[in-house]
Amino acid sequence: MDPLDRRGFLALGGAGLICTIAGHQITTDGGQVDVEKLAKEVPVPPKVAAAERGGGEPRRELAAFATSSSAVREYWIAAEAMNWNIVPTHRDQMMAEKVKEGKTTFKAYGYRPYSPGFKSPLAPAQVPGPLIEAAVGDTVIVHFRNKTGSPVTMHPHGIFYANEMDGTYKGKWTDPGGFVQTNRTFTYVWEAREGTEGTWLYHDHGPMDPLPVFKGLFGPLVIRKPGEVPPEAEFFLGFHSWDPTVTGLKGNYACINGHAYAGNTPTLEATTGQRVAFHVYGMDNFFHTFHLHGHRWIEPDGRIADTKTFGPADSFRVEFTEDNPGRWFYHCHVFQHLHMGMNGWYIVS
Ligand SMILES: [Cu+2]
Incomplete structure (x- = not known):
């Protein structure tokens, strides 16, 4: 057996191999990765280049999807870089102490909702991105614009989509929706067919995957029963x-919705008697x-439960009728994650 060099050893053991992009191994001990610089080394796939020469994206006829009872849910969403503070209060309310690190702000990526035609932003770029919501029978159209310096995409889970609407980089087989370059727009058409109801998510699945996901490009998707x-x-x-x-x-930092530590993570509120649902997913x-x-x-x-274990890109919901007032914790029960910030308040009045 050949001896391993340091990098190979770390990839196997001490540090985790995250991915290999353009021949570079990205590991958890390798220091900060400049995604946008690395992106310049990734060649534009042939079908993407051909579509751009042809004057843009191919159009799909919406009439092919719509039925009389269904609705079309249309979204305008851009991927953008923004400054993001992981611990805005700089305090950990669970342990009632200050967070050690002085600097908790960095350049993240977020999905940002816009009004029709990208006329004006509806909210800041955010982690996670905006909720995409549909009912069984609906068609979801997402006009996606990439304003980051790296090719990125939107790839949904759970909902039905044709092969070219996958939003995924596939090397030389990549369709235009799987490699949306800086300042380009692609329109995804997804169908909430029968049997797709549930709590889902979407995320970047472009050529730099998973680095843009780890920078914040993911969000929730829910499909309700008729x-x-x-x-x-x-x-x-x-x-x-x-x-x-x-x-x-x-x-x-171990985070919930972009933030770490109670008082920074979402503080959730409900009142007794309400029907309550927690939609939860993993994205690391x-x-x-x-x-x-x-x-x-x-x-x-x-089974009656008060914990639920889930892995990368698992998604689920738990529902109950609220009957217990007070200031409660919700958190990850991997203790290391709990103490790296994966906790928050749930306040019932
Ligand atoms: Cu955890």
Whole structure:
């Protein structure tokens, strides 16, 4: 057996291999990666170059999808770089102490919602991106514009899509939706067909994957059953992490919706008697355990639970009727993650 060099050893053991892009191995100990510089080394796939020479993206006829009972849900979303503070209050309310690191802001990527035709932004670029919502029978159209300096995409889970609407880099087989270059727009058409209901998510799956995902390019997607009434209180929580490879900061942060530590992560509110749903998904390389204090729910197999373990890109919802007032914690029960910030408040009045 050949001896391993340091890099190979670390990829196998001490540090994690994140990915290989344009021949470079990206590892968790390799320091901050400049995604936009690295992106310049990735060649434009042939079908993408041909579509650009042909004057833009191919158009699909929407009439082919629409049925009389369905609706078209149309979104305008851009990927943008922005300054993002992981711990805006600089305090950890769970342990009632100051966060060690002085600097907790870095250049992240976020999906940003716009009004029709990208006329004006509806909110700042955010982590996670805006909720995409549909009911079974609907067609979802996402006009996606890339304003970052790296080719990125939108790739959904759960919903039905034709092969070229996958939003995924596939080397020389890549379709235009799988390699949206800087300042280009691509329109994704996805179908909430029968059997697609559930709590899902979307994320970048371009050539730099997973680095732009780790910089913040992911968001929630929900498809409701026909006639389903949304719960009176519902929360969408993305469990993920930010490490020095993408942030360039000193600290490692285990986050919920872009932030670490209670008082920075979402503070959720409900009142007794309400039907409550937590929609939860994972978007990093780790397994997490969703745990909610003072409450329990019924799992699909009939078991009564107050924790649920999930892995990368797993998504699920737990539902119950609220009956227990107070200031509660929700958190990941991997203790290391809990103490790296993966916790938050749930306040019931
Ligand atoms: Cu965890």
